Amino acid sequence: MISSPPKLRDELEVIRGMDDIPLIFDPVTGNYHRITRAGEMVLTYLDGTRTRDDLVVFLSRADQERAGAVSRQIDTFLAALDRSGLLEGSELPDKPQDGSRVRTSMLMPRIILTRSLPRLLEPVAAVLRAVPATLLVLIAALGALAGYTFGFHTLFTAMPPPQDLAGPAFLIATGVMLLYVLMHETAHALVAQILGTPVRGLGVALLFYFMPVAYVDRTDAYRFRGRGGRVALAMAGILSDGWFCALSGAVALNSAGLLRDTAALLLGMQLLMLIVNLNPLMPSDGYTAIEAATGLTNARGRAFALLRHTVRRQELPAHLANLSKVARRGHMAYGLFSMAYVCFLAYAMFHALPVTVDLALSAVGR
Structure with missing residues (x-):
C-alpha cells in the first residue's frame, strides 16, 4: 500500500552505477533497483511532506497541459516503487x-x-x-x-x-x-x-x-x-x-x-x-x-544492431544515429571482431572434438 503522502524508506541508499546510471540499494533485501535520472530527481521530493497531487502540481509547474502527462508518469513511477517495496508502507518482496x-x-x-x-x-x-x-x-x-x-x-x-x-x-x-x-x-x-x-x-x-x-x-x-x-x-x-x-x-x-x-x-x-x-x-x-573501460552498457547489442542496419541499408534508430563517428567505428569494429571470433572458435572446436573424445574415452579405459 502506497503511503500518503508517499515517502521513500529511510534505510535506502541512492548511488550511481555503470554508465553513471542511478540505482537504489535496498540493504534489507540486498537488491539494486535501476531508475532513470528523472526518477532520481523525483526521489528527492518523496520525503513525506508532499501528496501525490502536490507532486503533480509542483513538477508540472502548474501547467494544465503538462499536468495530465506528469500525473500518469508519477502514478507509474510510484507504482513501480511500491511493487519493489521501496516506499514506506509498501510490502517487501520475497527474499x-x-x-x-x-x-x-x-x-x-x-x-x-x-x-x-x-x-x-x-x-x-x-x-x-x-x-x-x-x-x-x-x-x-x-x-x-x-x-x-x-x-x-x-x-x-x-x-x-x-x-x-x-x-x-x-x-x-x-x-x-x-x-x-x-x-x-x-x-x-x-x-x-x-x-x-x-x-x-x-x-x-x-x-x-x-x-x-x-x-x-x-x-x-x-x-x-x-x-x-x-x-x-x-x-x-x-x-x-x-x-x-x-x-x-x-x-x-x-x-x-x-x-x-x-x-x-x-x-x-x-x-x-x-x-x-x-x-x-x-x-x-x-x-x-570492455564495458567497464568504455562506460557503455549493452555494447554488444548496439554493435550488432549497427551492423545489421548497415548491411540491410536501413535507417538507423535514434540511439545509433546519434553516435559519433568514432563511437560508430568502434562499435563496427567490435561487431566484426565478434564475428571473426565465432568463426575461429567454431574452427578450433571442430578440429579439437575428435581428440577430446579420445582423451575422455581413454580416461575411463575405453
Whole structure:
C-alpha cells in the first residue's frame, strides 16, 4: 500500500552505477533497483511532506497541459516503487531466508559455498592496499602476459601429441583445473576486497541446470565508480590464470611421465579457459572489462544492431544515429571482431572434438 503522502524508506541508499546510471540499494533485501535520472530527481521530493497531487502540481509547474502527462508518469513511477517495496508502507518482496545457500533462476540455480571470503582475504588486501595501484596492476599484467606466453609456447613446442596424453592424466588434470577455477574466482574477490566492495559469497552455479560454473557474487561492485578499478576487477581472474599457466608450463618442462602429461593437459585446458573468458559474445570477464573501460552498457547489442542496419541499408534508430563517428567505428569494429571470433572458435572446436573424445574415452579405459 502506497503511503500518503508517499515517502521513500529511510534505510535506502541512492548511488550511481555503470554508465553513471542511478540505482537504489535496498540493504534489507540486498537488491539494486535501476531508475532513470528523472526518477532520481523525483526521489528527492518523496520525503513525506508532499501528496501525490502536490507532486503533480509542483513538477508540472502548474501547467494544465503538462499536468495530465506528469500525473500518469508519477502514478507509474510510484507504482513501480511500491511493487519493489521501496516506499514506506509498501510490502517487501520475497527474499531468501537469512543464511540460505541456494538461489534459483530460470537457467542457473546457484549454491553459495561460503560467505567468509571478505574476512579471509582482508589481511592480504590490507597489505596490497599499501602498494601503489599502478605498480600492482603492472606487476600482475606483465606476470600474466609472460605466464601465458611461456605456458602456451611450451604447450605447442615441447609437449607430446595430444593422442599420447591418455589414461589417468586427464582425470587428474580436470581435478586440478577445478582448483585453478576456484583461484580465478578468488582473484576477483581479492580485488573487490582491495577496492572496498567485498563480494557477498563464493559459490557454484549450474548453467542450464547441469553445467557447474564457479562464481563470486560481485553485486556490490556497482558501488565502485572508477573505471580503472572496475577493469581491474573484471580482469583479475584472467591475470591470475596467466600466473598459473606459467606454473603448469614449468612443471611440464621439468617433469616426465604422468606428471608431464597432466601438466600438458592443464595447459590445453587453460588455453580453452582463456578463450572462454575473452568471449565477446557472452557476459565474460573480457566483455565486462570492455564495458567497464568504455562506460557503455549493452555494447554488444548496439554493435550488432549497427551492423545489421548497415548491411540491410536501413535507417538507423535514434540511439545509433546519434553516435559519433568514432563511437560508430568502434562499435563496427567490435561487431566484426565478434564475428571473426565465432568463426575461429567454431574452427578450433571442430578440429579439437575428435581428440577430446579420445582423451575422455581413454580416461575411463575405453
